[in-house]
Amino acid sequence: MEKFRLVTAAFAISLAALALALFTQLLTSSLPAVERFGLTFLFDTIWDPVMEVFGALPFVYGTLVTSLIALLIAVPLSIGAAVFLTQYVPTRTSYLLSFLIEIIAAIPSVVIGLWGIFVLIPFMRDPLGTFLVECLGFIPLFQGPVFGPSIMTGAIILAIMIIPIITSITKDAINTTPELQREGLVALGSTRWEVITKIILPYARPGIIGGVMLGLGRAVGETMAITMVIGNTPSIPASLLAPGDTLASVIANQFSEATSAIHTSALIELGLILFVITVVINICARLILRREVARE
Amino acid sequence: MSSEIEIEDLNAWFGEKHVLKDVSMEMEKNRITAIIGPSGCGKTTLIRCINRMHETVPEARVEGRILLNELDVYQEDPVSIRSRIGMVFQRPNPFPTMSVSENAVAGLKLRGTRDRSVLAEKAKEVLMAVGLWDEVRNELNKPGTSLSGGQQQRLCIARALAVEPEVILMDEPCSALDPVSTMRIEDLIYRLRENYTIIIVTHNMQQAARISDRTAFLYMGELIEYGPTKRLFEKPENELTERYISGRFG
Ligand SMILES: Nc1ncnc2c1ncn2[C@@H]1O[C@H](COP(=O)(O)OP(=O)(O)O)[C@@H](O)[C@H]1O
Numbered sequence: 343m344e345k346f347r348l349v350t351a352a353f354a355i356s357l358a359a360l361a362l363a364l365f366t367q368l369l370t371s372s373l374p375a376v377e378r379f380g381l382t383f384l385f386d387t388i389w390d391p392v393m394e395v396f397g398a399l400p401f402v403y404g405t406l407v408t409s410l411i412a413l414l415i416a417v418p419l420s421i422g423a424a425v426f427l428t429q430y431v432p433t434r435t436s437y438l439l440s441f442l443i444e445i446i447a448a449i450p451s452v453v454i455g456l457w458g459i460f461v462l463i464p465f466m467r468d469p470l471g472t473f474l475v476e477c478l479g480f481i482p483l484f485q486g487p488v489f490g491p492s493i494m495t496g497a498i499i500l501a502i503m504i505i506p507i508i509t510s511i512t513k514d515a516i517n518t519t520p521e522l523q524r525e526g527l528v529a530l531g532s533t534r535w536e537v538i539t540k541i542i543l544p545y546a547r548p549g550i551i552g553g554v555m556l557g558l559g560r561a562v563g564e565t566m567a568i569t570m571v572i573g574n575t576p577s578i579p580a581s582l583l584a585p586g587d588t589l590a591s592v593i594a595n596q597f598s599e600a601t602s603a604i605h606t607s608a609l610i611e612l613g614l615i616l617f618v619i620t621v622v623i624n625i626c627a628r629l630i631l632r633r634e635v636a637r638e
Numbered sequence: 639m640s641s642e643i644e645i646e647d648l649n650a651w652f653g654e655k656h657v658l659k660d661v662s663m664e665m666e667k668n669r670i671t672a673i674i675g676p677s678g679c680g681k682t683t684l685i686r687c688i689n690r691m692h693e694t695v696p697e698a699r700v701e702g703r704i705l706l707n708e709l710d711v712y713q714e715d716p717v718s719i720r721s722r723i724g725m726v727f728q729r730p731n732p733f734p735t736m737s738v739s740e741n742a743v744a745g746l747k748l749r750g751t752r753d754r755s756v757l758a759e760k761a762k763e764v765l766m767a768v769g770l771w772d773e774v775r776n777e778l779n780k781p782g783t784s785l786s787g788g789q790q791q792r793l794c795i796a797r798a799l800a801v802e803p804e805v806i807l808m809d810e811p812c813s814a815l816d817p818v819s820t821m822r823i824e825d826l827i828y829r830l831r832e833n834y835t836i837i838i839v840t841h842n843m844q845q846a847a848r849i850s851d852r853t854a855f856l857y858m859g860e861l862i863e864y865g866p867t868k869r870l871f872e873k874p875e876n877e878l879t880e881r882y883i884s885g886r887f888g
Pocket residue numbers: 652655657675676677678679680681682683684695
């Protein structure tokens with residue numbers, strides 16, 4: 343037993359050490375860029391490898407905005423789907439539909455990216471983009487001209503990719519609602535909608551938040567699919583319908599072609615920023631969940 | 639106001655499983671009707687058909703008629719039926735996110751009452767009706783789940799009373815409680831018959847004998863015998879009933 347404990351302790355410690363080593367590795371490799379650009383790296387909006395001007399802001403912006411819009415699209419859809427699948431359809435249908443939704447999560451990122459190029463981008467160009475410009479064009483966020491590859495396209499791809507995980511976690515959370523509570527409210531003469539909003543969703547809340555955070559983590563780190571549809575343009579456009587770029591995408595795109603040492607170092611510093619963002623999201627998720635559990 | 643219930647040729651299923659077979663009986667107003675029978679005989683299902691809770695279970699099915707004062711329950715909106723026929727469950731189930739007083743008037747809030755003083759007034763009224771007011775008057779803002787088991791069950795009865803139902807269904811309301819709490823709830827049920835029609839499922843024959851006016855004996859989904867409680871316990875007409883109440887069963 344004692345031996346077993348030692349072995350597991352060794353595993354746990356080496357995993358923690360691995361995370362730490364990864365972090366220090368990122369840190370030392372990005373040191374040249376950190377030393378040369380300092381804090382301006384974070385706020386500079388120009389990324390020009392030829393002129394050796396490196397600013398991370400367009401990518402930080404692209405990562406955060408695409409992830410945020412993806413959440414805005416995915417969270418209501420996922421919660422709606424989970425409520426529908428658990429409350430409104432017979433078990434067998436629900437099983438089948440859930441399976442289809444979960445399959446999306448199993449599709450390789452690059453395949454989703456291909457779908458994005460051949461289906462979503464043309465769709466974005468014609469009905470959706472023009473429609474958004476016509477209806478909401480007065481808001482700068484939806485100004486024309488319409489490009490196919492854009493921040494919005496990237497966000498939609500991300501949303502599609504995180505819907506399965508949020509839906510499935512929300513479903514599990516909903517299914518933990520005690521039957522006795524649900525029936526208590528039904529027997530008082532409540533509608534199905536009241537049962538959903540007053541018992542089921544409050545009960546499932548911590549689980550839903552956990553699922554959303556996981557989805558957000560996934561969206562922030564997603565690389566391949568979004569790289570293929572976002573347009574890879576290091577800028578901060580006013581319109582969501584214009585191309586942009588993300589931290590993960592630019593690293594994937596430029597790392598193998600980086601010729602100067604400072605370019606490589608700057609890309610690694612972007613990796614460091616991405617790492618920090620995901621860690622912060624994880625910490626927030628934990629804090630929120632702990633508070634939710636404490637409220638019970 | 640209290641109402642009578644009439645059940646005609648009721649059949650109920652869980653999937654392929656036929657759990658109630660041609661049950662016909664009527665429950666008189668302002669009376670306590672007890673339903674007894676061995677576990678699994680369909681007692682719970684029978685009362686859950688009355689307020690249309692049975693059909694909320696996937697694959698569950700009902701046939702037959704149930705009349706509430708001549709109104710066909712199965713032709714009405716189930717939500718409105720459930721507000722006229724209250725239910726108390728086998729295990730106390732106050733809502734954990736609501737305080738004692740919020741629990742008591744949860745049903746009123748559902749029906750759109752927002753006025754704080756009306757709600758507080760009603761909470762006091764129903765908590766008094768179930769004999770809980772003096773015990774919890776200083777704990778009205780604590781979670782409903784912080785009370786003892788017996789208090790929680792009385793809170794659940796109060797919650798059912800607050801929506802002013804005509805009939806109250808109780809599914810073994812004392813089975814999770816200690817003898818003292820059981821006594822208090824029996825007293826309470828007995829007093830409630832003045833204003834409500836009460837149908838209580840119990841596995842405890844002494845309880846049925848103590849509080850009910852009429853008793854129905856169910857066995858394997860069939861209504862074997864139904865009559866005045868005293869007569870049924872003293873001179874059962876059916877041999878199965880006789881064997882069940884004398885404890886010579888299974
Ligand atoms: N949710 C359910 N799904 C399938 N069968 C059930 C379900 N609930 C009860 N049953 C079955 O229906 C029969 C009657 O159950 P019930 O009405 O709960 O009996 P009682 O309350 O008399 O113990 C039992 O055989 C039981 O196994």
